Amino acid sequence: MGLHQKALDRLNELICFVDQNAKIIFANKAVERFGVSRKDAIGKEVISIFPFLEKDIQKIFSREIKNNKWISYKGEKYYMSIESSILEKNVAMLVIRDMTQFKTNEKKLKEIKKLYEKILEIAHEGIYIENEDGEIVFANNAFSRMVGYSVDELVGRRIEDILRSNETKKVGNGKYEMKIYTKDGYSKILLASSHSFKDRDFIGRINLSLDITDKKKREEKLKILTEKERNFRLKTAHYFFNPLAIAKGYMGLMAEEMEGGEREKVLKAIHAISRVENVIKNFVTRGEIAE
Numbered sequence: 001m002g003l004h005q006k007a008l009d010r011l012n013e014l015i016c017f018v019d020q021n022a023k024i025i026f027a028n029k030a031v032e033r034f035g036v037s038r039k040d041a042i043g044k045e046v047i048s049i050f051p052f053l054e055k056d057i058q059k060i061f062s063r064e065i066k067n068n069k070w071i072s073y074k075g076e077k078y079y080m081s082i083e084s085s086i087l088e089k090n091v092a093m094l095v096i097r098d099m100t101q102f103k104t105n106e107k108k109l110k111e112i113k114k115l116y117e118k119i120l121e122i123a124h125e126g127i128y129i130e131n132e133d134g135e136i137v138f139a140n141n142a143f144s145r146m147v148g149y150s151v152d153e154l155v156g157r158r159i160e161d162i163l164r165s166n167e168t169k170k171v172g173n174g175k176y177e178m179k180i181y182t183k184d185g186y187s188k189i190l191l192a193s194s195h196s197f198k199d200r201d202f203i204g205r206i207n208l209s210l211d212i213t214d215k216k217k218r219e220e221k222l223k224i225l226t227e228k229e230r231n232f233r234l235k236t237a238h239y240f241f242n243p244l245a246i247a248k249g250y251m252g253l254m255a256e257e258m259e260g261g262e263r264e265k266v267l268k269a270i271h272a273i274s275r276v277e278n279v280i281k282n283f284v285t286r287g288e289i290a291e
Contacts, residue, residue: 148183
């Protein structure tokens with residue numbers, strides 16, 4: 001066995017040399033994957049073994065063939081890459097690659113890609129992806145609505161140039177609050193997170209954003225109301241505590257000068273005032289009307 005044949009036998013592709021009568025004069029070991037021994041293949045017409053080449057074989061000596069197609073072979077479907085080149089006047093070379101698995105994987109990847117794109121599009125969170133230069137390469141509809149710019153207006157630009165965002169506040173767990181300005185000039189607060197990734201040669205960052213503007217407004221209103229309530233309680237306590245403290249002071253002096261049952265009555269009154277003070281204190285500190 002010559003070195004050239006050994007080398008060709010190592011290839012996954014089926015290599016056939018065909019004469020001007022479309023008969024096989026050489027086939028490498030890969031022919032056995034088609035259920036034909038090399039010995040049986042030699043001297044046979046190509047289309048008697050590979051009927052799917054009937055249309056291609058007619059052109060083999062007139063021009064080079066380069067064709068990818070689905071074929072039916074022995075009841076099974078295969079995706080084949082078929083190429084030919086003329087080696088000599090009466091000899092042509094056929095190269096046949098089984099690309100079925102590649103095509104199947106490619107189809108699955110496309111389906112997965114479509115699924116991910118659908119998920120990104122229907123997500124409530126605003127999502128945009130930046131490349132290593134900080135340019136937006138993808139933005140979903142939720143983010144587009146959030147910032148008032150169309151997807152076409154966002155893609156190819158830097159986020160800070162569009163949204164004029166310069167106020168950020170970390171809130172933990174890799175998240176931060178970001179104040180931005182929409183296309184119409186309205187200010188919004190977004191709860192955002194960023195995750196860097198590397199996919200083969202692509203380095204970028206995926207960003208998730210949630211519009212919390214209304215939530216922050218409610219929190220601010222609640223904060224103001226809470227502060228007002230606190231001030232009201234303090235003022236209320238001041239108006240009550242001062243007179244009660246004065247009354248307790250005078251009654252204490254009176255009790256020191258009294259004896260017997262009259263003194264006992266005054267002490268009970270002082271105790272009652274102390275209970276009122278406890279109620280006021282609980283109302284101020286905990287908002288509860290209790291001792």
